[in-house]
Amino acid sequence: IEPMWAYGIDPPSLDRAVMMEQLRIETLASFPADVVISELTRNGNVILSQPIVSEIKRQKKRLILIIDATTPTIPKWILSYIDGVMTDRPAWGVEQFRSPAP
Numbered sequence: 001i002e003p004m005w006a007y008g009i010d011p012p013s014l015d016r017a018v019m020m021e022q023l024r025i026e027t028l029a030s031f032p033a034d035v036v037i038s039e040l041t042r043n044g045n046v047i048l049s050q051p052i053v054s055e056i057k058r059q060k061k062r063l064i065l066i067i068d069a070t071t072p073t074i075p076k077w078i079l080s081y082i083d084g085v086m087t088d089r090p091a092w093g094v095e096q097f098r099s100p101a102p
């Protein structure tokens with residue numbers, strides 16, 4: 001049996017993609033990793049906007065959403081895009097995901 005590795009995106013690469021999205025050239029962003037693990041916002045700035053999430057999925061990357069105490073709510077549009085969740089509030093996360101996606 002050979003070990004399997006999954007490589008996550010580094011924060012600078014994700015920050016570059018966010019900058020490209022602000023310039024409306026997010027399709028030029030490259031995600032060299034297998035999986036993107038990120039929170040919705042960082043320091044008050046939106047990280048996972050709809051164009052960024054669409055580009056992540058277009059490049060066939062997995063998306064794991066980080067939910068912590070600073071996450072007020074999960075936008076309904078993102079529910080159909082995420083592949084997993086990392087959280088320190090599992091009961092709250094389950095409650096958020098029980099409501100149907102649009």
